[in-house]
Amino acid sequence: MIRLLRLGFFAVIVRPVLLLVLGVNIRNRERLPVNGPAIIVANHNSHLDTLALMSMLPLADLPKLTPVAAVDYFGQGPFGWFAKHIIGILPIDRSGNTPRERLLDGAIAALDAGKILILFPEGTRGEPERLATYKKGVAHLACARPTVPVTPVFMHGLGKALPRGTYLLVPFTCDVFVGESWTYNGAVDPFMAELEARMAALASRGQFPAWE
Amino acid sequence: MSVPAPVLNAILGIFALLIVATGIVWLIDRKRAAPEPSELTQRVRSWWAMIAIFTFAIVIDRAISTIFLGIISYLALKEYFSLIPTRRIDRLVLLFAYLAVPIQFYWAHIGWYDMFVVFIPVWMFLFLPMVMVLQGQTDGFLRAIGTMTWGLMMTVFTLSHTAMMLAEGNTSNGVAGGAGLLLFLVFLTQFNDVAQFTWGKLTGRHPIIPKVSPKKTWEGFLGGAVTTACLAALVGPYLTIMPWHWSAAAGAMIAVAGFIGDVTMSALKRDLKVKDSGGLIPGHGGILDRVDSLTYAAPVFLHFFYFFFVGGRV
DSSP: OHHHHHHHIIIIIIHHHIIIIIOEEEEOGGGSOOSSSEEEEEOOOSTHHHHHHHHHSOGGGGGGEEEEEEHHHHOSSHHHHIIIIIIOOEEEOOSSOSOGGGTTHHHHHHHHTTOEEEEOTTOSOOSTTOOOOOOTHHHHHHHHSTTSOEEEEEEESHHHHSOTTOOOOOOOOEEEEEOOOBOOOSSHHHHHHHHHHHHHHHHHHSOOOOBO | OOOOHHHHHHHHHHHHHHHHHHHHHHHHHHTOOOSSOOHHHHHHHHHHHHHHHHHHHHHHOHHHHHHHHHHHHHHHHHHHHHHSOBOGGGHHHHHHHHHHHHHHHHHHHTTOHHHHHHIIIIIIHHHHHHHHHHHTOOTTHHHHHHHHHHHHIIIIIHHHHHHHHHHHHHHHSGGGHHHHHHHHHHHHHHHHHHHHHHHHHHHOOSBSSTTTOTTOBHHHHHHHHHHHHHHHHHHHHHHSSOOHHHHHHHHHHHHHHHHHHHHHHHHHHHHHTOSSSOSSBTTTBSHHHHHHHHHHHHHHHHHHHIIIIITTOO
Protein backbone atom coordinates (compact mmCIF):
# COMPACT_ATOMS: atom_id res chain seq x y z
CA MET A 1 0.00 0.00 0.00
CA ILE A 2 2.71 2.43 1.01
CA ARG A 3 4.76 1.38 -2.01
CA LEU A 4 1.82 2.23 -4.21
CA LEU A 5 1.41 5.59 -2.44
CA ARG A 6 5.08 6.27 -3.02
CA LEU A 7 4.84 5.39 -6.69
CA GLY A 8 1.77 7.58 -7.05
CA PHE A 9 3.41 10.49 -5.26
CA PHE A 10 6.36 10.42 -7.65
CA ALA A 11 4.39 9.67 -10.81
CA VAL A 12 1.55 12.12 -10.28
CA ILE A 13 3.03 14.93 -8.18
CA VAL A 14 6.82 15.05 -8.13
CA ARG A 15 7.57 14.36 -11.79
CA PRO A 16 4.96 16.63 -13.41
CA VAL A 17 5.72 19.49 -10.99
CA LEU A 18 9.46 19.21 -11.55
CA LEU A 19 8.88 19.05 -15.29
CA LEU A 20 6.66 22.13 -15.49
CA VAL A 21 7.83 24.28 -12.59
CA LEU A 22 11.53 23.59 -12.89
CA GLY A 23 12.56 21.73 -15.96
CA VAL A 24 15.82 19.86 -15.68
CA ASN A 25 18.55 19.92 -18.30
CA ILE A 26 20.50 16.69 -17.89
CA ARG A 27 23.84 16.06 -19.56
CA ASN A 28 24.82 12.36 -19.90
CA ARG A 29 21.75 10.86 -18.31
CA GLU A 30 22.92 7.47 -19.64
CA ARG A 31 25.73 7.46 -17.07
CA LEU A 32 23.27 7.16 -14.18
CA PRO A 33 23.26 3.67 -12.69
CA VAL A 34 20.33 1.50 -13.70
CA ASN A 35 21.06 -1.46 -11.47
CA GLY A 36 21.98 -1.62 -7.84
CA PRO A 37 24.04 -1.78 -5.83
CA ALA A 38 25.32 1.66 -6.73
CA ILE A 39 26.08 4.97 -5.07
CA ILE A 40 25.16 8.38 -6.47
CA VAL A 41 26.90 11.36 -4.89
CA ALA A 42 25.62 14.86 -5.50
CA ASN A 43 26.02 18.39 -4.21
CA HIS A 44 23.23 19.63 -1.96
CA ASN A 45 21.51 22.98 -2.42
CA SER A 46 17.86 22.44 -1.77
CA HIS A 47 15.20 20.06 -0.52
CA LEU A 48 14.41 19.57 -4.17
CA ASP A 49 17.78 17.90 -4.85
CA THR A 50 16.64 14.52 -3.61
CA LEU A 51 13.35 14.62 -5.51
CA ALA A 52 15.01 15.88 -8.68
CA LEU A 53 17.65 13.14 -8.60
CA MET A 54 15.05 10.48 -7.93
CA SER A 55 13.01 11.71 -10.90
CA MET A 56 15.94 11.38 -13.28
CA LEU A 57 15.94 7.63 -13.02
CA PRO A 58 13.17 5.49 -14.54
CA LEU A 59 10.03 5.20 -12.43
CA ALA A 60 10.50 1.42 -12.41
CA ASP A 61 13.73 1.95 -10.44
CA LEU A 62 11.94 3.83 -7.66
CA PRO A 63 11.85 0.90 -5.20
CA LYS A 64 15.64 0.70 -5.43
CA LEU A 65 16.29 4.41 -4.79
CA THR A 66 17.38 5.20 -1.28
CA PRO A 67 18.44 8.73 -0.39
CA VAL A 68 20.50 8.93 2.76
CA ALA A 69 19.58 11.75 5.17
CA ALA A 70 20.06 12.86 8.74
CA VAL A 71 17.50 11.40 11.12
CA ASP A 72 17.30 14.45 13.40
CA TYR A 73 16.28 16.87 10.68
CA PHE A 74 13.07 15.14 9.78
CA GLY A 75 12.10 14.11 13.32
CA GLN A 76 9.41 11.68 14.41
CA GLY A 77 6.24 13.50 13.39
CA PRO A 78 4.24 13.21 10.16
CA PHE A 79 7.12 14.90 8.34
CA GLY A 80 9.44 12.14 9.51
CA TRP A 81 6.96 9.45 8.51
CA PHE A 82 6.61 11.03 5.09
CA ALA A 83 10.38 11.30 4.59
CA LYS A 84 10.89 7.72 5.65
CA HIS A 85 8.09 5.98 3.81
CA ILE A 86 7.15 8.13 0.85
CA ILE A 87 10.50 9.68 -0.04
CA GLY A 88 12.12 6.50 1.23
CA ILE A 89 15.10 7.99 3.03
CA LEU A 90 17.59 5.92 4.92
CA PRO A 91 18.21 7.78 8.17
CA ILE A 92 21.72 8.45 9.48
CA ASP A 93 22.07 9.41 13.12
CA ARG A 94 24.11 12.59 13.44
CA SER A 95 23.52 12.96 17.19
CA GLY A 96 26.53 10.93 18.28
CA ASN A 97 24.42 8.34 20.15
CA THR A 98 25.33 5.71 17.60
CA PRO A 99 28.96 4.55 17.75
CA ARG A 100 30.99 5.72 14.78
CA GLU A 101 31.68 2.28 13.37
CA ARG A 102 27.97 1.38 13.39
CA LEU A 103 26.81 4.58 11.62
CA LEU A 104 26.98 3.15 8.14
CA ASP A 105 25.48 -0.26 8.91
CA GLY A 106 22.12 0.66 7.42
CA ALA A 107 23.68 2.01 4.24
CA ILE A 108 25.88 -1.06 3.81
CA ALA A 109 22.89 -3.34 4.31
CA ALA A 110 20.98 -1.36 1.68
CA LEU A 111 23.83 -1.79 -0.79
CA ASP A 112 23.89 -5.50 -0.06
CA ALA A 113 20.17 -5.58 -0.84
CA GLY A 114 20.91 -4.09 -4.29
CA LYS A 115 19.72 -0.54 -3.60
CA ILE A 116 20.91 2.61 -5.33
CA LEU A 117 22.01 4.97 -2.56
CA ILE A 118 21.85 8.73 -3.03
CA LEU A 119 24.34 10.62 -0.90
CA PHE A 120 24.98 14.29 -0.36
CA PRO A 121 28.49 14.35 1.07
CA GLU A 122 28.25 18.06 1.85
CA GLY A 123 26.03 16.91 4.71
CA THR A 124 23.94 20.08 4.67
CA ARG A 125 22.28 22.21 2.07
CA GLY A 126 24.35 25.11 3.36
CA GLU A 127 24.70 28.21 1.27
CA PRO A 128 22.77 27.63 -1.93
CA GLU A 129 24.88 27.10 -5.04
CA ARG A 130 28.15 27.07 -3.07
CA LEU A 131 30.09 23.88 -2.54
CA ALA A 132 30.89 23.01 1.06
CA THR A 133 33.61 20.55 2.04
CA TYR A 134 32.66 16.93 1.60
CA LYS A 135 32.27 14.64 4.56
CA LYS A 136 34.15 11.36 4.46
CA GLY A 137 31.23 9.02 5.14
CA VAL A 138 30.93 8.23 1.48
CA ALA A 139 34.55 7.10 1.36
CA HIS A 140 34.05 4.80 4.33
CA LEU A 141 30.97 3.39 2.66
CA ALA A 142 32.85 2.81 -0.60
CA CYS A 143 35.68 1.24 1.42
CA ALA A 144 33.25 -1.22 2.99
CA ARG A 145 31.88 -2.23 -0.43
CA PRO A 146 34.78 -1.50 -2.81
CA THR A 147 33.19 -2.99 -5.94
CA VAL A 148 30.14 -0.74 -5.87
CA PRO A 149 30.32 1.97 -8.58
CA VAL A 150 30.13 5.60 -7.43
CA THR A 151 28.55 8.10 -9.83
CA PRO A 152 29.12 11.83 -9.27
CA VAL A 153 26.31 14.26 -10.12
CA PHE A 154 26.60 18.04 -10.09
CA MET A 155 23.41 20.08 -9.91
CA HIS A 156 22.86 23.79 -10.34
CA GLY A 157 19.72 25.90 -10.06
CA LEU A 158 17.63 24.08 -7.47
CA GLY A 159 19.15 26.23 -4.75
CA LYS A 160 17.83 29.26 -6.61
CA ALA A 161 14.37 27.72 -6.95
CA LEU A 162 14.04 26.71 -3.31
CA PRO A 163 16.95 27.71 -1.10
CA ARG A 164 17.24 26.89 2.57
CA GLY A 165 14.93 28.78 4.89
CA THR A 166 12.08 29.56 2.53
CA TYR A 167 8.94 27.91 1.27
CA LEU A 168 8.59 30.22 -1.70
CA LEU A 169 9.26 28.13 -4.78
CA VAL A 170 10.36 30.22 -7.76
CA PRO A 171 10.72 28.49 -11.15
CA PHE A 172 14.22 28.15 -12.54
CA THR A 173 15.60 25.72 -15.07
CA CYS A 174 18.14 23.43 -13.45
CA ASP A 175 21.30 22.02 -14.90
CA VAL A 176 22.48 18.56 -14.03
CA PHE A 177 25.79 17.04 -15.06
CA VAL A 178 26.33 13.33 -14.61
CA GLY A 179 29.92 12.14 -14.44
CA GLU A 180 31.45 8.76 -15.13
CA SER A 181 31.34 6.29 -12.29
CA TRP A 182 34.41 4.94 -10.55
CA THR A 183 35.09 2.54 -7.70
CA TYR A 184 36.96 2.80 -4.42
CA ASN A 185 40.64 3.31 -5.09
CA GLY A 186 42.16 1.86 -1.96
CA ALA A 187 42.23 4.64 0.64
CA VAL A 188 39.97 7.27 2.10
CA ASP A 189 41.90 10.44 1.32
CA PRO A 190 42.69 9.66 -2.33
CA PHE A 191 39.04 8.70 -2.75
CA MET A 192 37.92 12.07 -1.39
CA ALA A 193 40.43 13.87 -3.62
CA GLU A 194 39.07 11.95 -6.60
CA LEU A 195 35.51 12.86 -5.66
CA GLU A 196 36.38 16.54 -5.32
CA ALA A 197 38.24 16.56 -8.62
CA ARG A 198 35.37 14.89 -10.43
CA MET A 199 32.76 17.22 -8.96
CA ALA A 200 34.89 20.25 -9.81
CA ALA A 201 35.31 19.00 -13.37
CA LEU A 202 31.54 18.56 -13.71
CA ALA A 203 30.88 22.02 -12.25
CA SER A 204 33.30 23.61 -14.71
CA ARG A 205 31.34 22.18 -17.65
CA GLY A 206 28.46 24.51 -16.90
CA GLN A 207 28.26 28.22 -17.26
CA PHE A 208 26.10 29.62 -14.55
CA PRO A 209 24.79 33.16 -14.32
CA ALA A 210 25.61 35.11 -11.19
CA TRP A 211 23.32 34.75 -8.19
CA GLU A 212 24.11 37.05 -5.35
CA MET B 1 -14.75 21.37 -31.59
CA SER B 2 -15.30 23.26 -34.75
CA VAL B 3 -12.30 23.84 -36.92
CA PRO B 4 -12.79 26.12 -39.92
CA ALA B 5 -12.22 24.20 -43.15
CA PRO B 6 -9.42 26.52 -44.40
CA VAL B 7 -7.49 25.93 -41.15
CA LEU B 8 -7.87 22.19 -41.42
CA ASN B 9 -6.74 22.17 -45.05
CA ALA B 10 -3.78 24.42 -44.27
CA ILE B 11 -2.71 22.04 -41.51
CA LEU B 12 -2.91 19.14 -43.95
CA GLY B 13 -0.75 21.19 -46.31
CA ILE B 14 1.82 21.74 -43.55
CA PHE B 15 1.99 18.03 -42.89
CA ALA B 16 2.50 17.40 -46.60
CA LEU B 17 5.38 19.90 -46.54
CA LEU B 18 6.80 18.14 -43.51
CA ILE B 19 6.68 14.77 -45.24
CA VAL B 20 8.56 16.25 -48.21
CA ALA B 21 11.16 17.82 -45.87
CA THR B 22 11.58 14.51 -44.04
CA GLY B 23 12.18 12.79 -47.39
CA ILE B 24 14.77 15.35 -48.47
CA VAL B 25 16.65 15.16 -45.17
CA TRP B 26 16.53 11.36 -45.38
CA LEU B 27 18.09 11.51 -48.84
CA ILE B 28 20.81 13.92 -47.68
CA ASP B 29 21.53 11.80 -44.63
CA ARG B 30 21.73 8.51 -46.50
CA LYS B 31 25.16 9.50 -47.78
CA ARG B 32 26.49 9.91 -44.26
CA ALA B 33 28.20 6.98 -42.55
CA ALA B 34 27.74 8.14 -38.96
CA PRO B 35 25.35 5.97 -36.93
CA GLU B 36 23.81 8.75 -34.83
CA PRO B 37 21.18 11.03 -36.38
CA SER B 38 22.50 14.31 -37.80
CA GLU B 39 21.42 17.66 -36.38
CA LEU B 40 19.21 18.16 -39.43
CA THR B 41 17.42 14.87 -38.79
CA GLN B 42 16.99 15.78 -35.12
CA ARG B 43 15.59 19.10 -36.19
CA VAL B 44 13.03 17.55 -38.52
CA ARG B 45 12.05 15.06 -35.84
CA SER B 46 11.49 17.90 -33.43
CA TRP B 47 9.43 19.69 -36.09
CA TRP B 48 7.14 16.68 -36.23
CA ALA B 49 6.66 16.79 -32.47
CA MET B 50 6.17 20.56 -32.37
CA ILE B 51 3.72 20.66 -35.27
CA ALA B 52 1.78 17.71 -33.86
CA ILE B 53 1.45 19.44 -30.48
CA PHE B 54 0.59 22.76 -32.10
CA THR B 55 -2.08 21.16 -34.29
CA PHE B 56 -3.59 19.39 -31.34
CA ALA B 57 -3.58 22.65 -29.37
CA ILE B 58 -5.28 24.82 -31.96
CA VAL B 59 -7.75 22.24 -33.24
CA ILE B 60 -9.37 21.13 -29.98
CA ASP B 61 -10.66 24.31 -28.35
CA ARG B 62 -9.69 27.97 -28.00
CA ALA B 63 -9.24 27.79 -24.21
CA ILE B 64 -6.78 24.94 -24.71
CA SER B 65 -4.99 26.87 -27.44
CA THR B 66 -4.59 29.86 -25.12
CA ILE B 67 -3.32 27.70 -22.26
CA PHE B 68 -0.86 26.07 -24.64
CA LEU B 69 0.42 29.45 -25.85
CA GLY B 70 0.64 30.60 -22.23
CA ILE B 71 2.77 27.58 -21.33
CA ILE B 72 5.13 28.35 -24.23
CA SER B 73 5.41 31.90 -22.98
CA TYR B 74 6.01 30.74 -19.40
CA LEU B 75 8.73 28.31 -20.52
CA ALA B 76 10.40 31.08 -22.50
CA LEU B 77 10.33 33.39 -19.47
CA LYS B 78 11.70 30.66 -17.23
CA GLU B 79 14.49 29.96 -19.68
CA TYR B 80 15.30 33.67 -19.79
CA PHE B 81 15.33 34.08 -16.00
CA SER B 82 17.55 31.02 -15.70
CA LEU B 83 20.04 32.44 -18.21
CA ILE B 84 20.47 35.93 -16.82
CA PRO B 85 22.23 36.96 -13.62
CA THR B 86 19.67 37.45 -10.85
CA ARG B 87 19.75 38.64 -7.26
CA ARG B 88 18.67 36.41 -4.45
CA ILE B 89 16.57 39.20 -2.97
CA ASP B 90 14.47 39.34 -6.13
CA ARG B 91 12.89 35.92 -5.76
CA LEU B 92 9.56 37.48 -4.84
CA VAL B 93 9.71 39.92 -7.75
CA LEU B 94 10.48 37.01 -10.09
CA LEU B 95 7.48 35.17 -8.76
CA PHE B 96 5.27 38.19 -9.51
CA ALA B 97 6.73 38.35 -13.00
CA TYR B 98 5.73 34.71 -13.50
CA LEU B 99 2.24 35.48 -12.23
CA ALA B 100 1.88 38.02 -15.01
CA VAL B 101 1.76 35.14 -17.52
CA PRO B 102 -1.64 33.63 -16.62
CA ILE B 103 -3.13 37.08 -16.07
CA GLN B 104 -1.94 38.42 -19.41
CA PHE B 105 -3.17 35.35 -21.26
CA TYR B 106 -6.49 35.62 -19.46
CA TRP B 107 -7.00 39.16 -20.83
CA ALA B 108 -6.20 37.77 -24.26
CA HIS B 109 -8.61 34.91 -23.80
CA ILE B 110 -11.56 37.10 -22.91
CA GLY B 111 -10.59 39.39 -25.76
CA TRP B 112 -10.18 42.49 -23.56
CA TYR B 113 -7.82 44.28 -25.89
CA ASP B 114 -7.55 47.54 -23.90
CA MET B 115 -6.37 45.73 -20.79
CA PHE B 116 -4.25 43.26 -22.73
CA VAL B 117 -2.27 46.04 -24.32
CA VAL B 118 -1.52 47.99 -21.10
CA PHE B 119 -1.22 45.29 -18.47
CA ILE B 120 2.50 44.54 -18.89
CA PRO B 121 3.83 47.80 -20.42
CA VAL B 122 2.03 49.93 -17.83
CA TRP B 123 0.89 48.00 -14.77
CA MET B 124 3.64 45.40 -14.44
CA PHE B 125 6.18 47.96 -15.54
CA LEU B 126 5.23 50.12 -12.55
CA PHE B 127 4.50 47.31 -10.12
CA LEU B 128 7.70 45.23 -10.33
CA PRO B 129 10.14 48.03 -9.46
CA MET B 130 7.86 49.01 -6.60
CA VAL B 131 8.09 45.52 -5.10
CA MET B 132 11.81 45.54 -5.72
CA VAL B 133 12.33 48.87 -4.00
CA LEU B 134 10.31 47.72 -1.01
CA GLN B 135 12.82 44.89 -0.54
CA GLY B 136 15.37 47.62 0.01
CA GLN B 137 18.47 46.37 -1.79
CA THR B 138 19.79 49.05 -4.11
CA ASP B 139 22.98 47.29 -5.24
CA GLY B 140 22.31 46.10 -8.77
CA PHE B 141 18.79 47.55 -8.79
CA LEU B 142 18.94 49.03 -12.27
CA ARG B 143 20.40 45.94 -13.85
CA ALA B 144 17.88 43.71 -12.09
CA ILE B 145 14.78 45.71 -13.02
CA GLY B 146 16.06 46.42 -16.52
CA THR B 147 16.78 42.80 -17.39
CA MET B 148 13.59 41.58 -15.75
CA THR B 149 11.30 44.04 -17.49
CA TRP B 150 12.87 43.45 -20.90
CA GLY B 151 12.49 39.70 -20.43
CA LEU B 152 8.86 40.05 -19.43
CA MET B 153 8.15 42.16 -22.50
CA MET B 154 10.06 39.85 -24.84
CA THR B 155 8.66 36.55 -23.67
CA VAL B 156 5.23 37.34 -22.24
CA PHE B 157 3.91 40.56 -23.75
CA THR B 158 5.06 39.84 -27.30
CA LEU B 159 4.15 36.15 -27.32
CA SER B 160 0.74 36.81 -25.77
CA HIS B 161 -0.15 38.52 -29.05
CA THR B 162 -0.59 35.03 -30.45
CA ALA B 163 -3.41 34.41 -27.97
CA MET B 164 -4.94 37.83 -28.63
CA MET B 165 -4.97 36.95 -32.31
CA LEU B 166 -7.12 33.91 -31.58
CA ALA B 167 -9.70 36.02 -29.76
CA GLU B 168 -9.54 38.96 -32.15
CA GLY B 169 -9.66 36.89 -35.31
CA ASN B 170 -12.87 35.19 -34.28
CA THR B 171 -14.76 38.45 -34.64
CA SER B 172 -12.82 40.07 -37.47
CA ASN B 173 -11.24 37.37 -39.59
CA GLY B 174 -14.23 35.91 -41.40
CA VAL B 175 -14.61 32.18 -41.86
CA ALA B 176 -11.09 31.11 -40.90
CA GLY B 177 -11.39 32.95 -37.56
CA GLY B 178 -8.64 33.42 -34.97
CA ALA B 179 -7.14 30.03 -35.73
CA GLY B 180 -6.66 31.07 -39.35
CA LEU B 181 -4.90 34.27 -38.33
CA LEU B 182 -2.65 32.48 -35.86
CA LEU B 183 -1.81 29.73 -38.31
CA PHE B 184 -0.93 32.33 -40.97
CA LEU B 185 1.47 34.03 -38.56
CA VAL B 186 3.08 30.97 -36.98
CA PHE B 187 3.40 29.03 -40.21
CA LEU B 188 4.98 31.95 -42.08
CA THR B 189 7.31 32.84 -39.21
CA GLN B 190 8.62 29.31 -38.91
CA PHE B 191 8.68 28.81 -42.68
CA ASN B 192 10.67 32.03 -42.99
CA ASP B 193 13.25 30.71 -40.50
CA VAL B 194 13.72 27.61 -42.62
CA ALA B 195 13.66 29.56 -45.91
CA GLN B 196 16.30 32.04 -44.71
CA PHE B 197 18.42 29.17 -43.42
CA THR B 198 18.13 27.26 -46.70
CA TRP B 199 18.77 30.28 -48.95
CA GLY B 200 21.74 31.17 -46.77
CA LYS B 201 23.16 27.65 -46.94
CA LEU B 202 22.76 27.41 -50.71
CA THR B 203 23.68 30.89 -51.88
CA GLY B 204 24.90 32.86 -48.84
CA ARG B 205 28.00 35.00 -49.42
CA HIS B 206 27.70 38.44 -47.87
CA PRO B 207 27.35 38.49 -44.09
CA ILE B 208 24.55 40.77 -42.96
CA ILE B 209 25.38 41.27 -39.28
CA PRO B 210 28.61 39.35 -38.66
CA LYS B 211 29.27 40.60 -35.14
CA VAL B 212 26.00 39.17 -33.86
CA SER B 213 25.26 36.23 -36.10
CA PRO B 214 28.18 35.28 -38.37
CA LYS B 215 26.23 32.74 -40.40
CA LYS B 216 23.41 35.08 -41.44
CA THR B 217 23.77 36.49 -44.95
CA TRP B 218 22.06 39.03 -47.18
CA GLU B 219 21.24 36.25 -49.64
CA GLY B 220 19.56 34.20 -46.92
CA PHE B 221 17.65 37.18 -45.58
CA LEU B 222 16.39 38.46 -48.94
CA GLY B 223 15.78 35.03 -50.48
CA GLY B 224 13.84 33.98 -47.40
CA ALA B 225 11.84 37.20 -47.26
CA VAL B 226 10.82 37.00 -50.93
CA THR B 227 9.90 33.32 -50.62
CA THR B 228 7.87 34.02 -47.49
CA ALA B 229 6.07 36.98 -49.11
CA CYS B 230 5.18 34.82 -52.14
CA LEU B 231 3.86 32.04 -49.94
CA ALA B 232 1.93 34.60 -47.90
CA ALA B 233 0.28 35.93 -51.07
CA LEU B 234 -0.87 32.38 -51.81
CA VAL B 235 -2.18 31.35 -48.40
CA GLY B 236 -3.23 34.77 -47.04
CA PRO B 237 -6.51 35.07 -48.96
CA TYR B 238 -7.35 31.57 -47.80
CA LEU B 239 -6.55 31.91 -44.10
CA THR B 240 -7.36 35.58 -43.57
CA ILE B 241 -9.62 38.31 -44.88
CA MET B 242 -6.61 40.02 -46.50
CA PRO B 243 -6.46 40.09 -50.30
CA TRP B 244 -3.30 38.67 -51.91
CA HIS B 245 -1.27 41.90 -52.13
CA TRP B 246 -1.94 42.78 -48.48
CA SER B 247 -1.07 39.20 -47.55
CA ALA B 248 2.24 39.54 -49.39
CA ALA B 249 2.97 42.76 -47.51
CA ALA B 250 2.13 41.02 -44.23
CA GLY B 251 4.39 38.11 -45.24
CA ALA B 252 7.29 40.47 -45.96
CA MET B 253 6.78 42.21 -42.60
CA ILE B 254 6.69 38.87 -40.81
CA ALA B 255 9.93 37.86 -42.56
CA VAL B 256 11.74 41.07 -41.61
CA ALA B 257 10.38 41.08 -38.06
CA GLY B 258 11.23 37.41 -37.69
CA PHE B 259 14.81 38.09 -38.76
CA ILE B 260 15.14 40.91 -36.23
CA GLY B 261 13.69 38.75 -33.45
CA ASP B 262 16.18 36.04 -34.35
CA VAL B 263 19.26 38.29 -34.24
CA THR B 264 18.02 40.07 -31.11
CA MET B 265 17.95 36.76 -29.27
CA SER B 266 21.35 35.94 -30.79
CA ALA B 267 22.72 39.16 -29.35
CA LEU B 268 21.36 38.21 -25.95
CA LYS B 269 22.94 34.75 -26.14
CA ARG B 270 26.23 36.19 -27.32
CA ASP B 271 26.24 38.66 -24.44
CA LEU B 272 25.55 35.85 -21.96
CA LYS B 273 28.16 33.65 -23.71
CA VAL B 274 25.84 30.72 -24.33
CA LYS B 275 25.25 28.90 -27.61
CA ASP B 276 21.68 27.77 -27.09
CA SER B 277 19.15 29.16 -24.67
CA GLY B 278 18.42 25.67 -23.37
CA GLY B 279 18.18 22.02 -24.30
CA LEU B 280 14.43 21.45 -24.43
CA ILE B 281 14.07 20.81 -28.17
CA PRO B 282 16.63 18.41 -29.71
CA GLY B 283 18.35 19.95 -32.74
CA HIS B 284 16.90 23.39 -32.05
CA GLY B 285 18.15 24.28 -28.57
CA GLY B 286 15.86 25.87 -26.04
CA ILE B 287 12.39 27.27 -26.36
CA LEU B 288 13.72 30.82 -26.82
CA ASP B 289 15.72 29.60 -29.81
CA ARG B 290 12.48 28.46 -31.42
CA VAL B 291 10.23 31.40 -30.59
CA ASP B 292 12.84 34.13 -31.08
CA SER B 293 11.44 35.23 -34.45
CA LEU B 294 7.91 35.08 -33.10
CA THR B 295 8.71 37.60 -30.37
CA TYR B 296 8.94 40.28 -33.06
CA ALA B 297 6.65 38.82 -35.70
CA ALA B 298 3.62 38.30 -33.44
CA PRO B 299 3.15 41.90 -32.22
CA VAL B 300 4.13 43.37 -35.59
CA PHE B 301 1.62 41.24 -37.45
CA LEU B 302 -1.20 41.67 -34.95
CA HIS B 303 -0.88 45.46 -34.91
CA PHE B 304 -0.58 45.56 -38.70
CA PHE B 305 -3.78 43.56 -39.00
CA TYR B 306 -5.47 45.53 -36.25
CA PHE B 307 -4.56 48.89 -37.75
CA PHE B 308 -5.59 48.17 -41.32
CA PHE B 309 -8.32 45.56 -41.13
CA VAL B 310 -9.95 45.78 -37.69
CA GLY B 311 -9.55 49.54 -37.72
CA GLY B 312 -11.36 49.55 -41.06
CA ARG B 313 -8.67 51.46 -42.97
CA VAL B 314 -8.72 48.96 -45.82
